[in-house]
Amino acid sequence: MSDDASFMRLALALGRRGLGTTWPNPSVGAVVVEPGTGRILGAGATAPGGRPHGEPLALAEAGAAARGATLYVTLEPCSHHGRTPPCTDAILAAGIARVVSAIEDPDSRVAGRGHALLRAGGVIVETGLMGEAAARDHIGHITRVTRGRPAIHLKLARTRDGFCASAGPERLRITGPVADGAVHLWRAHADAILIGIGTARADDPSLTVRLPGLAARSPLRIVLDSHLMLSPASVLARTARDTATLVLTTRSAPAHARRALEALGVEIAILPADVAGRVDLPTALAHLGERGLTRLCSEGGPRLADAFARADLIEACTLVTGPAELGAAGGLKALGPDLTGALASERFRLAERLLLGPDEAATYEKVF
Structure with a gap:
């Protein structure tokens, strides 16, 4: 060299x-x-x-x-x-x-x-x-100044047979402590973390960085919540004064729900809806770009990931695969058809493969 x-x-x-x-x-x-x-x-x-x-x-x-x-x-x-x-x-x-x-x-x-x-x-x-x-x-900066939005990095966890959730109500533990630590480090390098209301209600996550010495690096937490269903009792709402939390919603949001969340320190942004009544994804990302965000980590579920893929809004995707299998019991598949097709296409390449204890992380990057 x-x-x-x-x-x-x-x-x-x-x-x-x-x-x-x-x-x-x-x-x-x-x-x-x-x-x-x-x-x-x-x-x-x-x-x-x-x-x-x-x-x-x-x-x-x-x-x-x-x-x-x-x-x-x-x-x-x-x-x-x-x-x-x-x-x-x-x-x-x-x-x-x-x-x-x-x-x-x-x-x-x-x-x-x-x-x-x-x-x-x-x-x-x-x-x-x-x-x-x-x-x-510099992909975040490049994407913001050329496309008017932050760069999107999807992160999804799945079992060896491809599921992200079980068929029952019990919460599925997919990855081990080494992979979990890597996820927290990835969060520390993001400007914001985005999830959908489905993930917020199912998992009640904190979306913070929980690594020694890096607690102050917790990024802005964002929830896509078209009808403002985020509970004031959720971890995200209760800790909004400690870690900034933004909810992107539409005009259909009930006024009482908005007041309850804002009283806890949650910021609410009213954005246009698409034809299905959901927050319009490209408009939401443009709004985040106007705020100055450059690197957005999406930790939502397969439906949100597929929506990003369908709209061609992904710069990178990391799939963390754990050793467990659900077998015949099945559950919710981690990858929908749109994301599966995108990652298999010539638009993406396998950029990195890491072993994280018993888990494996594969990162795909868009080819420019």
Whole structure:
């Protein structure tokens, strides 16, 4: 592996640490390196809340030593004035001689202008190093600025024979503690978790991150609830003041139900309904994009997953398969026909397979 690739790999790792904490901004990793010696002069990643960006943090750590150095960055430096000055200004002022940038930023406010400004200022700019990995890390930002919605990552658990729930009223335990820990880590890297009202009523989940030291990383919890049936006694409602909770509903929602949930700290958003009277899914995702959400983890059931697949709204899907089987007793199938067809098509590829104790996690990613 070249030195350039090693430093870009470090920048990517730094950026990944902030995933789920920086929205609406991308989590950008940056490393300043002294040419010749390979000494790392400074490193940084976008701070929680999206500011400061990774580049000025890395430059500040490097100080005067940044003059003549190389900057490795996972996304094209911004060139527009927002709540912070352009990163290109900071790079030029620091005297950076060379910038190695993984990918161009598709945001219309940047879109190559950052690289062009640096070149015009005499900086050597090289792009494309580890671009595929960077595009995967920044899929939330890319999806939001190009499609107006967050990137969707479905997560579904199933038995070895393909069921997610038993035929009876008893709750089915599918995965073990290792897989459960992985799920909580995935949650910590999401901006929000989405479920449907069916899952909310059947499982009464908390949808929080329950890993040591990461409790504060619990993302926004969202429930699709077209007729506002979420109980005020549910865990989600009772803990809404501790962990932000948003319910997406329609005008059919009873006023008394809305008042009861809002009194507990639940935020209610009234959105248009589709022809079936349910919250219109594309409109709901556009609403979340307008709020600044970039990475949405869907932990709903098979009906919601199929709705996402039918509307071609999935960027990735992770299937966690446990060792148990329901056999002839059967139950509810984890994968509906639309999601099954999508994952089997050329639009998706198997990107990763992990063993999590006795369980297996297979992640499929959309091919762009």
